[in-house]
Amino acid sequence: MKKLLILTTALSTFAFAAQADVTVMSWGGAYGAAQTEGHLKPFTAETGIGTVMVDSDNPATPIKAMVEAGNVTVDVASVEYADAIRLCDEGVLETIDMAALPPGDDGTPAAEDFIAGAVTDCGVSTDVWATVFAYDTTKFPEGPKTAADFFDLAKFPGKRGLHKGAKAVLEFALMADGVAPADVYTVLGTPEGVDRAFAKLDTIKKDVVWWEAGSQAPQLLADGEVAMTSAYNGRIFNAAIAEGKPFQIVWDAQIYENEMYVVPKGAPNKDQAMQFIAYATSTKGLRQQAQHISYGPSRHSSLKEPLIFQDGKTEMGPHMPTAPANMANALGSDFQFWVDHDAELNDRFNAWLAAN
Known part of the structure; x- marks a missing residue:
């Protein structure tokens, strides 16, 4: 894990404190498992930043209560599109800079790679469900x-x-x-x-x-x-x-x-939360999640090759909401x-x- 160096000048000593894990609040069940396998575990493996998943019946409700109480313990939350807009309008969420999101693996700028409406002032789409x-x-x-x-x-x-x-x-x-x-x-x-x-x-x-x-x-x-x-x-x-x-x-x-990743206002690990969202909503991150649950990736570049379920044989495309027949x-x-x-x-x- 990455370490944060703290200098205590009064004692002229050095101490080390472990960086806190990025806490992600999602919906539990198969969906939370898909995000854990597709986003949290590989993010930690690539960056060394720890992640923790916590469940909620609807993450929009507890994160609003946390912000209003001034006691935010969640860094990233997975919320429905309407809640992402509403909570942003209410000042509950941090804004997200489109320029901080990576281009598609094929080099397409993020602003062009995401499907229409998938990035808002305070949220980035993880999938279409x-x-x-x-x-x-x-x-x-x-x-x-x-x-x-x-x-x-x-x-x-x-x-x-x-x-x-x-x-x-x-x-x-x-x-x-x-x-x-x-x-x-x-x-x-x-x-x-x-x-x-x-x-x-x-x-x-x-x-x-x-x-x-x-x-x-x-x-x-x-x-x-x-x-x-x-x-x-x-x-x-x-x-x-x-x-x-x-x-x-x-x-x-x-x-x-669209389902959206958002960062509650006052998140204790805001910078790492933004880093997590950039990774999770990259071409690779969206494909990884979609291999665990049949929700459509929100980047065009994530759909340029067939997606196969974790069983290694089931093609995901026909099972997604965005399949033409559906x-x-x-x-x-x-x-x-x-x-x-x-x-x-x-x-x-x-x-x-x-x-x-």
Whole structure:
């Protein structure tokens, strides 16, 4: 490990103190493991700077509390795109200099190598992920094919799993009710559209098992507590491919977005945190993560060669949200909509959830 030399002039002695590890807060489960294997371990191996991974159901919440309390113990956090924008606007995050990010391995400047919108004032994209739904093929050999099927309890009986929150649930309900992806946020931006989304959710409310952590969704399927569930696509991929579970993703009405690395304001190891982000979001770093979980790299240069899963045989491309076949009826999450409406829609969601 690198050492920091401290000169104590009053005693005229020298002492050595070990540099603190870079603490990264992420979502745990298969995703946290992919970041550990793809980013943390190789970063430490190349730089000698130690790293520690800590888990959270949603890292945006604790890092905001830390900054507000003036007691920041995390150096890097993995947060959703809308949260990266909102927290940046609120002054919770350090700014990130695009010029400090390395060019692609093919020499393309970072500003051109990242996909559109992947770098913001305070965040850098680590991947493109999606909320999808999946089912147990032993229960439905023919399987559901559309978002509408998720809500059809007569044709596909059984409990449903849904994330306990408004985001991605309300959009999914509207698409299942026939709203085209291009119109979802226009509809959801009206009182009538919000009512329509909740009316659709009413049709399955009594049969829903709510999950909060990403690891819970595949576990609900594995335990037989639900017949189908919304989930993060990478979690289902890992359960199916790495663990051999009989799970199938339905890509219809997938909702995709960028995940972002950010640095909380007052991070104890800010310089090393920025060094970590530059490494993790390099061509190499993004490819390394994508070999452990089926989320799409956010640099063009990371996609110039086929990506193979850690099993050495599964090509990752067809399993990623950005595969052309998976984008047929996809919705890009509107970060500005959720920056503007997150509080009010979650208040409405929680009130609806509590009502009989």
